[in-house]
Amino acid sequence: MCIVTPALADANNGNWQTTQRWARLLAGHYRVAIARQWPDASLHETPVALIALHARRSAGSIAAWAEAHPQAPLVVVLTGTDLYRDIHHDAAARRSIECAHRLVVLQERGPLALPAHLRARCRVVFQSSPSRVALPKPRGFLRALVVGHLRDEKSPETVFEAARLLGSQEGIRIDHIGEAIDPALGEAARATAQACPHYRWLGPLSHAEVLRRLQRAHLLVQASRIEGGAHAVLEAVRVGTPVLASRIDGNLGMLGEAYEGYFPVGDAAALAALLRDCREGMARDDGRLARLAAQCAGRAPLFAPEAERQALLDLLNDCLRPSGTGPRTGDLP
Known part of the structure; x- marks a missing residue:
């Protein structure tokens, strides 16, 4: 499994936190590689699927994967700028979502921002964090x-x-x-x-x-x-x-x-x-x-982390079963 992300550890932002966490949550089920772009010369075998964060910023990787492996699962994870700006105005971002077998949004109103014919491809995966106890808070302010x-x-x-x-x-x-x-x-x-x-x-x-x-x-x-x-x-x-x-x-x-x-x-x-x-x-x-x-x-x-892990596994199982891929145009079952 390869996760392509435009933001690696040096970015210290939400995209990197998502990438790092997903790699950890999937580690018991897949060998996960993280790359800034696809193809990546450091990978010596073709992954079973590509997960790409950011429709616009990962557009080159998405297009390269779709051309080289048209039947292999391609999952595109949509950020806020993707959903609420780029896919409506940027041709590369729009091509990315049309190429994807599955689209992932990170909150339950995300599918509403997609073109109607693509909503059947969309899955909601809430991000997660371990629960932590609250620490003492100031009383005077x-x-x-x-x-x-x-x-x-x-x-x-x-x-x-x-x-x-x-x-x-x-x-x-x-x-x-x-x-x-x-x-x-x-x-x-x-x-x-x-x-x-x-x-x-x-x-x-x-x-x-x-x-x-x-x-x-x-x-x-x-x-x-x-x-x-x-x-x-x-x-x-x-x-x-x-x-x-x-x-x-x-x-x-x-x-x-x-x-x-x-x-x-x-x-x-x-x-x-x-x-x-x-x-x-x-x-x-x-x-x-x-x-x-x-x-x-x-x-x-x-x-909760267990909820996010299960959502990711369900998504990938859906993609990897024989009926999970196929033509990228129109609605999918």
Whole structure:
């Protein structure tokens, strides 16, 4: 089995976390190779199937596999930028999804973004993380954590503006983790930190450190305008830290339609109001923070490693049985 991913360990992002975890979950059933592109000269035998992350960025590998091995299973895993931007505007990304025997999305509203004739090929595979105990949290203030590299899709400016709307005396502190992929957003983060003592930009941190901070936070803030199924969201849920999230399909498909922690995309005032509400109700069992925690606990089993492993094995078994491959045009059984 070969997994092609445009992001290897040096990227320290969700794509790499997914790749590494899938290789580990499948290791008892397949010998798994990880490559940045296909073909890979280091592989001395042809894999039984190719799993490619990212329809646009892995388009060359997808096309090469489809041409060389037209009947061998090809699984394309769709990111948020694939689903909600590229497959609608980019010819290479569109060719990738047409080539695939199976398409994978990472949250339950993902299939709705696909062209209708491709939805029968689609499978939902929730990503996973081990459960972890919550660590002691501050009592005198509310700690909100933002996890995501500083780039347009993550809408970090919504967090910057919300921080400026909050007073330093309100007992709400925001820690922001992520590399400045866009230098202008890095400058904006520094300016916000200078103007708002309750906001800190911590830059990129190791995955282990991110998890430790998630365990100690009262909330995760997920402000993205495009998201395929944020890894930070499921990790927060699995450590018992509730989420405030933008109301986009990528978050609705992770947390459920009835979740009470959404705010409109880009609405910093609504985010600030939710943070204040959670701060005011910190000590109450019926406060918003407690209700969000209970709702997240109800979603936590979806993101268990055993559930993800079984979903992957079911997907691959489906692909590898004789009826699992065949023409890539039109709906599949």
